[in-house]
Amino acid sequence: xxxxILEKLKQIEKEKGVEILFAVESGSRAWGFASPDSDYDIRFxxxxxxxxxxxxxxxxxxxxxxxEDDLDGSGWDLRKAIKLLAKxxxxxxxxxxxxxxxYENEAFANRMRNLAKDCFSPIACLHHYLGTTKNFMEVCxxxxxxxxxxxxxxxxxxxGKWIIEKNTFPPVDFIELLPIAPPHIQExxxxxxxxxxxxxxxYLHPKEELITNFLLETVxxxxxxxxxxxxxxxxxxxxxxxxxxxxxxx
Numbered sequence: 001x002x003x004x005i006l007e008k009l010k011q012i013e014k015e016k017g018v019e020i021l022f023a024v025e026s027g028s029r030a031w032g033f034a035s036p037d038s039d040y041d042i043r044f045x046x047x048x049x050x051x052x053x054x055x056x057x058x059x060x061x062x063x064x065x066x067x068e069d070d071l072d073g074s075g076w077d078l079r080k081a082i083k084l085l086a087k088x089x090x091x092x093x094x095x096x097x098x099x100x101x102x103y104e105n106e107a108f109a110n111r112m113r114n115l116a117k118d119c120f121s122p123i124a125c126l127h128h129y130l131g132t133t134k135n136f137m138e139v140c141x142x143x144x145x146x147x148x149x150x151x152x153x154x155x156x157x158x159x160g161k162w163i164i165e166k167n168t169f170p171p172v173d174f175i176e177l178l179p180i181a182p183p184h185i186q187e188x189x190x191x192x193x194x195x196x197x198x199x200x201x202x203y204l205h206p207k208e209e210l211i212t213n214f215l216l217e218t219v220x221x222x223x224x225x226x227x228x229x230x231x232x233x234x235x236x237x238x239x240x241x242x243x244x245x246x247x248x249x250x
Contacts, residue, residue: 047246
């Protein structure tokens with residue numbers, strides 16, 4: 001599948017007249033709890049030539065595609081990506097730290113990761129993860145639950161807890177997040193991961209009170225501890241300079 005993904009990215013470069021700087025897997029395959037029928041969620045950062053950025057007019061800054069063989073692609077223009085980096089945008093940071101990298105301009109990727117450390121805002125990222133967890137709580141309290149919903153809620157709840165306890169951006173790979181949960185929760189999650197690996201996305205699992213209660217407790221913990229978190233460095237001028245340098249290097 002990786003060969004198909006790289007071929008598709010080359011096709012996008014040619015059709016759109018862009019240079020892809022960085023392409024990774026996001027979603028369940030990057031997080032480590034994919035089902036057999038999970039899509040490939042390909043996320044990438046690209047840039048145009050200099051003239052594109054010198055235009056007076058606003059232009060599209062997103063490229064998206066979906067193929068018949070489950071390749072779900074979404075890319076952000078370089079300017080958009082750097083502006084989101086300044087805001088410590090959690091999805092962008094997850095791209096930068098994804099364990100599944102399809103292609104990267106190494107110098108660009110390393111630079112973005114270094115900037116991400118300085119821009120990292122614990123409070124902004126916590127609010128992102130807290131909001132996402134809350135979005136899944138209603139379905140996670142039903143009598144039958146899609147395992148996908150459990151894992152999305154667990155991942156974001158633990159990511160928020162990680163930020164509060166460690167004051168760093170959380171690991172993208174779910175299994176690296178899991179140790180901050182209590183041992184009995186870890187055991188149950190490992191059991192559910194084994195089930196999910198062999199069931200399709202539509203599978204409904206009987207409600208697990210242990211998981212639901214842990215999620216409710218963790219949401220409460222994350223809410224109560226949010227106010228003590230700091231924000232990232234303001235780096236507008238430095239990021240402006242990085243952007244100008246990158247678009248000149250064609």
